[in-house]
Amino acid sequence: MDKNYYKILLNSGSTYNIPVWLDNTIDEMGVMVGFDGNIGIENHLCDFTYITTTGSTTIEVFNTADPSVLRSITEAIFTVNWGDGNMSDLPVSVSNTLSSTTHTYSGSGIYTVSISLNSPWSNQVIEKTLPIPVPDDVFNKPNPLGTFTGLTIPAYVNLTGQTQNYLNDLNYTNNTGYTTFNFMALGRSRIDEFQLYGGGYSGITTGTTDSGTTIYTAYTIDNLQYFDYPDGITQITGTTSDFYMESVFNNMITRNEHFIGFIDDPIIYSDVFIKRGQQSVLEQTLRLSEIDNTGLLQIYGNGYFNIQKQ
Amino acid sequence: MAIGTYGVIRPSDVSPADVDIFYYYVSGLTTTAPVTLKALSPATILTPVYHNSQTTTDTVAPGVEILGGLYNLQLQSSDFSEYGYYTIHIRPKQIRTTITDCGVLASLPSVRGLVIDLGNVSPTDVSKFTPQGLVGYRIEYLDTNTSQKIPNFYTIVTSCFYCLPITSNVSSTTQKVIRYQYSDQATNLMFLTITPSSAPSSKPNTVPNIGTPNQKIILTNTFVNPTTIEIEMVEYDTQSLAYALYGNQTKAVAEGVYTIYDDNNNIYKQYNLYEINDTYGDTLYEVRELKTDIDQTLTFNSITSQ
Numbered sequence: 100m101d102k103n104y105y106k107i108l109l110n111s112g113s114t115y116n117i118p119v120w121l122d123n124t125i126d127e128m129g130v131m132v133g134f135d136g137n138i139g140i141e142n143h144l145c146d147f148t149y150i151t152t153t154g155s156t157t158i159e160v161f162n163t164a165d166p167s168v169l170r171s172i173t174e175a176i177f178t179v180n181w182g183d184g185n186m187s188d189l190p191v192s193v194s195n196t197l198s199s200t201t202h203t204y205s206g207s208g209i210y211t212v213s214i215s216l217n218s219p220w221s222n223q224v225i226e227k228t229l230p231i232p233v234p235d236d237v238f239n240k241p242n243p244l245g246t247f248t249g250l251t252i253p254a255y256v257n258l259t260g261q262t263q264n265y266l267n268d269l270n271y272t273n274n275t276g277y278t279t280f281n282f283m284a285l286g287r288s289r290i291d292e293f294q295l296y297g298g299g300y301s302g303i304t305t306g307t308t309d310s311g312t313t314i315y316t317a318y319t320i321d322n323l324q325y326f327d328y329p330d331g332i333t334q335i336t337g338t339t340s341d342f343y344m345e346s347v348f349n350n351m352i353t354r355n356e357h358f359i360g361f362i363d364d365p366i367i368y369s370d371v372f373i374k375r376g377q378q379s380v381l382e383q384t385l386r387l388s389e390i391d392n393t394g395l396l397q398i399y400g401n402g403y404f405n406i407q408k409q
Numbered sequence: 410m411a412i413g414t415y416g417v418i419r420p421s422d423v424s425p426a427d428v429d430i431f432y433y434y435v436s437g438l439t440t441t442a443p444v445t446l447k448a449l450s451p452a453t454i455l456t457p458v459y460h461n462s463q464t465t466t467d468t469v470a471p472g473v474e475i476l477g478g479l480y481n482l483q484l485q486s487s488d489f490s491e492y493g494y495y496t497i498h499i500r501p502k503q504i505r506t507t508i509t510d511c512g513v514l515a516s517l518p519s520v521r522g523l524v525i526d527l528g529n530v531s532p533t534d535v536s537k538f539t540p541q542g543l544v545g546y547r548i549e550y551l552d553t554n555t556s557q558k559i560p561n562f563y564t565i566v567t568s569c570f571y572c573l574p575i576t577s578n579v580s581s582t583t584q585k586v587i588r589y590q591y592s593d594q595a596t597n598l599m600f601l602t603i604t605p606s607s608a609p610s611s612k613p614n615t616v617p618n619i620g621t622p623n624q625k626i627i628l629t630n631t632f633v634n635p636t637t638i639e640i641e642m643v644e645y646d647t648q649s650l651a652y653a654l655y656g657n658q659t660k661a662v663a664e665g666v667y668t669i670y671d672d673n674n675n676i677y678k679q680y681n682l683y684e685i686n687d688t689y690g691d692t693l694y695e696v697r698e699l700k701t702d703i704d705q706t707l708t709f710n711s712i713t714s715q
Contacts, residue, residue: 104638106643113486115485116481118480119480124634
């Protein structure tokens, strides 16, 4: 008798139980055309940050792997390679505090610090290059929401002794109705432009230390004060004027809006780490540092911009 | 190109909720009456067979893990109440919906797919529309003009994820186009990549047909092969015929009652035996007639113990 044929004696009031065999023909189709090269899942489970102080040869590395992702990865081993032949284990944190390890270099130099994830299913390495000791050329950027003082500007505006509290000054309701906003930014030197067009611009002033070393060259263009420092950084300061109650925005504005127009080239620090959130397993996740051609940069833009060559 | 195609037949472990069961009845194989299908509730009548301690040494699987392939179909006699042939059809459950858009991913414009608005899916089926929940489903298409299913044309879902529509610039024109971006968060749209969705390398300018917006489609899971079971409802089976041939029998001569017993000496059938004579007392016929009011005193044990 065929398994799919049954002869049942009719019997009212009964329940008939019939064994049924169900099978399933399946085809594994492999990788399809549309996904060639793009189907790989790139979960970057391995990452780190670090802190140090200016001039110090000691660096503290934090394991920033997400414990929520790694909670089931019990066999993952994180190892820090300090770039000088020394290595340290750095387990992922299971608490709210990032786990860290500290290392002191015996000498100065450029070191490639890396953290590696070794697990049965994934091996990843993240590298960052650090100058040891950290040079004393880090620009001290003021907190835009806080108060900064003590900037001596040898041009037309002298901010010495002035204070700027943006939150309070923007709150015109509690002020007298008149305020001046001081702002500061990083930009590109315009001294070439200054020297080319000369007359309409204010003169060059040089700032020196007590020992006579030049620490900046200052000049004024369009009522903005430019300070060119020897390390290539140009600091730009300025003030707003004629802001009365009626013209003060009753909103918090971002400082970037002030800078539009005089910052020609954005500065991208090589140690700034930007990681776009992974949208799904089928999308490539790229770090900024992984982009080495315009095609990848377009993918990184995720549809928000395209790259057009001039 | 696909790197390989591998096929295998495996015992199905499909959930009863993922199948449809229909049946129809004909009184005989020569009947010309039209087929009228009726639906049965798979969740009620189809039960998978689970592992027990004899089928596995695992301590967790018994009673929990489906053995695979073997199912029990429980049919009520009220549904199968006529002598004749019942044909039961078990097939994967179908989900009907409409293509909202045929789009591309913003980040990977070469990947085309179908966009399904979950608002166009039946509330009973929308639970299937989860990330990767429709992989392997077959898509069949309905003709937009005739509403008939396009024969012999189907595609297979290779991935599905929630998505969001975004406006993108395109380099070829100054216009903006709608593209789609995967979303890890649940949205009301689902992006289905299907096969084939890209052009063959030998003819890169062609675009495979994956459907058109507003076209109705039928999504069918591929968890189980469709199968058909034929059931013949009969008055006698080989066992009951064996009672008549080989079972114990008695004949009450005076009463003229002929009794046939089953294996347990229970009364299976009882007949009246009598003759029909002519006016001269000569026998014309000997008759054996089925007795409907069973004489329960004529049990086999009571007769043979006298």
